[in-house]
Amino acid sequence: MRWENLATGSEHSRADAALFGAEAVTTRTFDTPEFRGITFHEIRARSIVNRVPGASRMPFEWTVNPYRGCTHACVYCFARKTHSYLDLDTGLGFDSQIVVKVNAPGLLRRQLASRRWQGEHIAMGTNVDCYQRAEGRYRLMPGILAALRDHANPFSILTKGTLVLRDLELLKQAAEVTDVGISVSVGFTDERLWRTVEPGAPAPERRLEVVRTLAAHGVGCGVLMAPVIPFLSDGPDQLRATVRAIATAGATSVTPLVLHLRPGAREWFMSWLGRHHPHLVNRYERLYAEGAYAPKWYQRRITRQVHDLAREYGIGPTRAGTPRRAGTPGPAGAPVSEPTQLTLV
Numbered sequence: 001m002r003w004e005n006l007a008t009g010s011e012h013s014r015a016d017a018a019l020f021g022a023e024a025v026t027t028r029t030f031d032t033p034e035f036r037g038i039t040f041h042e043i044r045a046r047s048i049v050n051r052v053p054g055a056s057r058m059p060f061e062w063t064v065n066p067y068r069g070c071t072h073a074c075v076y077c078f079a080r081k082t083h084s085y086l087d088l089d090t091g092l093g094f095d096s097q098i099v100v101k102v103n104a105p106g107l108l109r110r111q112l113a114s115r116r117w118q119g120e121h122i123a124m125g126t127n128v129d130c131y132q133r134a135e136g137r138y139r140l141m142p143g144i145l146a147a148l149r150d151h152a153n154p155f156s157i158l159t160k161g162t163l164v165l166r167d168l169e170l171l172k173q174a175a176e177v178t179d180v181g182i183s184v185s186v187g188f189t190d191e192r193l194w195r196t197v198e199p200g201a202p203a204p205e206r207r208l209e210v211v212r213t214l215a216a217h218g219v220g221c222g223v224l225m226a227p228v229i230p231f232l233s234d235g236p237d238q239l240r241a242t243v244r245a246i247a248t249a250g251a252t253s254v255t256p257l258v259l260h261l262r263p264g265a266r267e268w269f270m271s272w273l274g275r276h277h278p279h280l281v282n283r284y285e286r287l288y289a290e291g292a293y294a295p296k297w298y299q300r301r302i303t304r305q306v307h308d309l310a311r312e313y314g315i316g317p318t319r320a321g322t323p324r325r326a327g328t329p330g331p332a333g334a335p336v337s338e339p340t341q342l343t344l345v
Helices: 013-019 080-084 092-096 104-113 134-138 141-150 162-175 191-197 204-216 236-248 265-276 278-287 296-312
Strands: 024-031 039-045 049-051 062-064 097-101 122-124 155-159 180-185 222-228 254-258
Touching (some): 080 265, 092 097, 097 134, 104 141, 155 162, 162 180, 162 204, 180 204, 191 204, 191 265, 204 236, 254 296, 265 278
Parallel strands (some): 039 097, 155 180
């Protein structure tokens, strides 16, 4: 492993820190019985607020990611490639080798207090899920949310995790002083598909219960209908069932995102597809022949269908613009006129 010598004082610490973008200074690696099959790599980070590359399609500039790797084990996850930078496996290793930035809350608080920080919007959950199972053990998000609240710093959260409800009171407090956007990712409601494509994530119905609970407490929550998986969750009846369930849950908006397959994720997903749906392999090779994204005509068709269904069921698509306070419609910054390319986990 390229970063196994990150202990304080190691002669390799400078090179290893560079591997993490100058962020890692110490590590502790161990397994724990309550997370059978999962290995945690605890690090003390040197920085926690990350700038999104200028060429990115993201509608935000700064992110906070307290974890690397994700036990949701979604076979399509674009972030799989990032594990290769650490000489970790991008398949099963990504699902089971979790890097934890144990000092994230305190470090964020210091960075927010810096004179150089201008209070820009911070997005969370756009790389790996900040409310994955590991958060139940490490409880990093309460400290992160408290720091953002105390500095009145705008932020948004995207998650498949039900643990977000644990921090409901902190989210409400933050929404009193700054702009907060909360979105839950629900690409489909087919439980058989969920069990194979998102085996470590909460069931779609449990995620929709998060939306219902937030709405009941006056906290608006949008749904990113992501990913819409070609030939597996994109049938008219399937799209209708998903949008109807999202509307029934009380979502303030729905934004469809078609599956995209970047290097790293593409290989893992295609391997899964060959095992579970071999008859679709050739169709996928043709659909994604030009790169990571499905053709524009396909994305526009899905977007139009979902938006039509959203209007039918009384919820609007997300409007472009600045992040909104919790309790007002729409997750932060997602456009509606063109198919959205926001990356999800």
